[in-house]
Amino acid sequence: MNSITYQEAAAFLREHDRYLILTHKRPDGDTVGCAAGLCAGLRALGKQAHVCPGTGATHLFAPYLEGYLAPEGYVPDTVVSVDIAARGLFTQEGETWLERGVDLAIDHHPSQEFFAGVTCLDAGRGACGELIYDILAQLGPVTAAMAVPLYVAVSTDTGCFQYSNTTATTHRIAAALMETGIDTFALNKRHFRTKSWARLQVERLLVERMHRYEDGKIAVAPISLSLMDEAGATEEDMEDIAAFLGQIEGVETSITIREKAEGGCKLSVRTSGGLNATRVCALLGGGGHAAAAGCSVQGSLAQAEEAILAAVRQVEAAHG
């Protein structure tokens, strides 16, 4: 694990050329924003730089990669991964380059596997985009072309400065990005103040059909395939749906149960009141973090609900 500082990462980027930048699979705003921002920054240095195609970015994030995707047959000298913590998180196209060898990994996940030649890791950053900003700022003036995707990276990974990973540094970097003259209002509207019609229908149906227990401290939303149909919803409309329940006043444990097309159910448990979500999900063979965990249950939505409620009660009884 050859760790380097962000100043050393800047020196590395200045010394090399012909870059290919890799994003993680099921890409979010952070990995896409880091890739686009870094690519713009390298080009401003006069380097050749492209982002590896096949990112799988949704319509929400794909536009930030326009003009940056590598043309067919592009052969890089230097491969850089951004926001990729583990070997298992490379895209299909990226896996080829993982085999060839990643030269530099830039990341903020404590679970970083150190798969690269050198790794610039800062697990104290809310978003990997913060680290990319600090690296680019070492290399020259950060322009609006870099600042737009970096703002997307930083703001989306911190829930627009609302999540607990937000730090004073996050805000300071947001300030610096704003000073390049970018229209953060439009970016915020796009990423935080826009809901698809189908998403609104999903939320309406959840409110109509969710179950509440223990004076509303537990909220359970069974999400059947037919509910998805009724709402006209696709996977893109379901992002972070577990958080929708968690925002209800008085709810401490929110549980979404998704019916799977291939049978069985996938459950997501979020807690804010002290109950350990991992302990609950472990009883059903799952895992995760103390405040957010998941598991799968064979059987119907009703059976899954019964199983998870029993698990919640067992953990409550054991740990008070």
Next chain:
Amino acid sequence: MNSITYQEAAAFLREHDRYLILTHKRPDGDTVGCAAGLCAGLRALGKQAHVCPGTGATHLFAPYLEGYLAPEGYVPDTVVSVDIAARGLFTQEGETWLERGVDLAIDHHPSQEFFAGVTCLDAGRGACGELIYDILAQLGPVTAAMAVPLYVAVSTDTGCFQYSNTTATTHRIAAALMETGIDTFALNKRHFRTKSWARLQVERLLVERMHRYEDGKIAVAPISLSLMDEAGATEEDMEDIAAFLGQIEGVETSITIREKAEGGCKLSVRTSGGLNATRVCALLGGGGHAAAAGCSVQGSLAQAEEAILAAVRQVEAAHG
């Protein structure tokens, strides 16, 4: 209009004593947060300071004023208003002090009426709380007791850094406030990630019953008294409900129509697609800003909807 800088305002506060701080009526997070933060800051200087009672703060903001409200019979030497733009915006209790004379007004509204002996106005600030922060920072270390209400002021007035009034300075001040060690995650959860059950019911019913026109570019939500009953909603649950429609993908003009208990309807028009909301509402005797305006219409919800749609079309026809 005796304008002073924030450095001069700091000097003013150091020189005087026995403060009474006034908030504006229908108080929001900014005026309450400014009052609590300033009161804490003045007390840290060894001054006597209280906030004028009768603020009318809702359960969301009232807790920040705990321990700061003036006891009965308190006679101040120095009266300071925070975030109050105009004479008409004083609370009932505050009006007495307006008559006696306000010594210092601290504000960020361009519509400031300069009713005070001296006025510290910076209309470039997203929140008045930013200005209070800069003043307090001149007077000594900003503590967590000051930072909590100031963070509430700054974050709520800028829609948690999402509105167009957010600047680089807003973020820099948020960073400084975070560095006092306050739990902004809990504050963000309270103010931006919590919805009452009744509010969720209102939103569910709006999605179910709203009308969409012009391929979804116009969304109209009639809100009857019976809908409010059905949702179990009070006025507190209706805050910023117009924004709920405005977030729907593709919606450029969102219109909420509230049925009034005393008869007639109150309309709110929000636009993001270039249509001038003030022109629309002016046709029905109302007014406001280009992107947000309001008016009242006599008659039923259906009549009000017909009238406002006709007004929208008339403005569209005249201005393209």
